[in-house]
Amino acid sequence: MDSIFSNKIWLAPIAGYTNSVYRKICKSFDADVVISEMISADALIHRNQKTKILAEFDEAERPIGLQIFGNDAKKIAEGIKILRDFQPDFIDINMGCPIKKIVKNGSGAALLKDLSKIKKIVSSAIKVIDNKFALTIKIRSGWNSDENLFEIVKIIESEGASGIIFHSRTRLQMFAGKCNWNLIKKVKQKTKIPIIGNGDIKIPEDAKKMFEQTNCDSIMIGRGAIGNPWIFSQIKNYLQNNSYNQILDSEKIEMILLHFQKMSEKYGSKTSLKSIRKFVPYYTKGICGASKLRQMCNQTDDEEKFIKNLLDFKKHLENE
Ligand SMILES: Cc1cc2nc3c(=O)[nH]c(=O)nc-3n(C[C@H](O)[C@H](O)[C@H](O)COP(=O)(O)O)c2cc1C
Known part of the structure; x- marks a missing residue:
């Protein structure tokens, strides 16, 4: 090796x-x-x-x-x-x-x-x-x-x-x-x-x-x-x-969704929802308008709502 x-x-x-x-x-x-x-x-x-x-x-x-x-x-x-x-x-x-x-x-x-x-x-x-x-x-x-x-x-x-x-x-x-x-x-x-x-x-x-x-x-x-x-x-x-690509804000939101999906497959959606919430502020740091998204993610215990919030926010970012 x-x-x-x-x-x-x-x-x-x-x-x-x-x-x-x-x-x-x-x-x-x-x-x-x-x-x-x-x-x-x-x-x-x-x-x-x-x-x-x-x-x-x-x-x-x-x-x-x-x-x-x-x-x-x-x-x-x-x-x-x-x-x-x-x-x-x-x-x-x-x-x-x-x-x-x-x-x-x-x-x-x-x-x-x-x-x-x-x-x-x-x-x-x-x-x-x-x-x-x-x-x-x-x-x-x-x-x-x-x-x-x-x-x-x-x-x-x-x-x-x-x-x-x-x-x-x-x-x-x-x-x-x-x-x-x-x-x-x-x-x-x-x-x-x-x-x-x-x-x-x-x-x-x-x-x-x-x-x-x-x-x-x-x-x-x-x-x-x-x-x-x-x-x-x-x-x-x-x-x-001496150079590197910047990551698009919409890619960051996509990654939250993928991360959540992969965790849910392994640990189940209830545990994963709690766990992914801790990551959301890190993934969304510096993204304009993300504080509202973070709040919504923290407030919902519903997996579908959580995913919908993220998809809506991603769409909003792509249309900006
Ligand atoms: C929330 C949190 C949990 C950590 N857990 C561990 C751990 O389990 N084992 C460990 O050796 N260090 C742990 N660390 C320390 C990190 O591995 C690292 O040494 C430290 O954060 C400094 O590196 P950084 O400036 O790149 O974060 C933890 C740090 C934080 C902030």
């Missing part, structure tokens, strides 16, 4: 958004690598059915990683054993999630405070993986500051991880402020394993800047890809030809 690490454009894991359907939509627009939403090691061990659904994927999604989170090396290794049966291309361990519910249990970004635990987690994960597939670790630059960053990166590399996905904000920053891309550059300089740069890529121009400014091996797009699956092919065009 072509390396997943060099010059690739990855879709970030975004819990509540990047399910199998959306990952496939992004793949259809040239995303190279995708990852599942984060999956709890504890829940996997307790054989929670809902959790196992998070690990399911289609062959069309490859190369795909399954992301696990937890607060204990043994449990994470046990969880990876369960994920092994799904035969992903790689496993990713979440050491970056900043949300309270996760860090109060010592998982996600809370691990960045405990260097010996990081060492244990990576070394036991490597043993379980047994060279069957790659292991990546997704980190932030630290808890309150970046003072331990290079030590953390050194531990991850020396314990044998295949790559590091680096979102260059501290936990304290949550999702606010600007990412410090200079730290990505420094981490790249100090390591031999591939670095996937992540944070604040919203338009193709940002992607080019991230490659140029940090020399990272691959890049990962999160929020910039929500309601904007075209960003992957736009980035590729921009990197090759």
Whole structure:
């Protein structure tokens, strides 16, 4: 298989958004690598059915990683054993999630405070993986500051991880402020394993800047890809030809309809209606007159009405 690490454009894991359907939509627009939403090691061990659904994927999604989170090396290794049966291309361990519910249990970004635990987690994960597939670790630059960053990166590399996905904000920053891309550059300089740069890529121009400014091996797009699956092919065009096509507003509405249809086929229309509502503001951002559409989409529980609203709005856009 072509390396997943060099010059690739990855879709970030975004819990509540990047399910199998959306990952496939992004793949259809040239995303190279995708990852599942984060999956709890504890829940996997307790054989929670809902959790196992998070690990399911289609062959069309490859190369795909399954992301696990937890607060204990043994449990994470046990969880990876369960994920092994799904035969992903790689496993990713979440050491970056900043949300309270996760860090109060010592998982996600809370691990960045405990260097010996990081060492244990990576070394036991490597043993379980047994060279069957790659292991990546997704980190932030630290808890309150970046003072331990290079030590953390050194531990991850020396314990044998295949790559590091680096979102260059501290936990304290949550999702606010600007990412410090200079730290990505420094981490790249100090390591031999591939670095996937992540944070604040919203338009193709940002992607080019991230490659140029940090020399990272691959890049990962999160929020910039929500309601904007075209960003992957736009980035590729921009990197090759310095230009890319703009997406018509009517195409965006068409994509909401397709996205909803694909989700309904997989998860049923009731669940999908709830789920697609979260995407509508992203797909329709900046479209003139879309606030009324968003309101209507939020208010209806009726699948037919929902579809009609979108079709009417699309017609209106095409007649403008
Ligand atoms: C709503 C939301 C959910 C997220 N879920 C996950 C997750 O499940 N696992 C993970 O590693 N990161 C998760 N992230 C973080 C993103 O993967 C990414 O690192 C972060 O948003 C920075 O990249 P961006 O600026 O391209 O969005 C989430 C972010 C958001 C906003």
